[in-house]
Amino acid sequence: MKAIIRPMTDLAKKMDEIEHFCITQSLPVYITKKGTGRLVVLGHENYENLISELEKFKEENELYKSLIQAAGESRRGESQDVNDVLDELDAELREREDGDREQQVSG
Numbered sequence: 001m002k003a004i005i006r007p008m009t010d011l012a013k014k015m016d017e018i019e020h021f022c023i024t025q026s027l028p029v030y031i032t033k034k035g036t037g038r039l040v041v042l043g044h045e046n047y048e049n050l051i052s053e054l055e056k057f058k059e060e061n062e063l064y065k066s067l068i069q070a071a072g073e074s075r076r077g078e079s080q081d082v083n084d085v086l087d088e089l090d091a092e093l094r095e096r097e098d099g100d101r102e103q104q105v106s107g
Helices: 015-024 044-075 082-106
Strands: 004-007 029-033 036-041
Touching (some): 004 015
Parallel strands (some): 004 029
């Protein structure tokens, strides 16, 4: 990804230019102070997309953890009844769907 780097003073002096990079070109702008990275400015849509992707990765990570745990339990002979596992998965999916609906209503 192309990087746009600007000094901290550009936040006040060249905000239109920074906004152009963030909104029109969908690029992040790295803001520096005395040559050291301090901030990253993103367009709202890009930020929301990044957060959404992060949430998906977190959910996938939890799923993988569950699968690894289940595989270990199976190898140790600690298996659960398949219906109990499916009931737990159904309940978790319902909770996620309810959370997504609440987020859409409040967002």
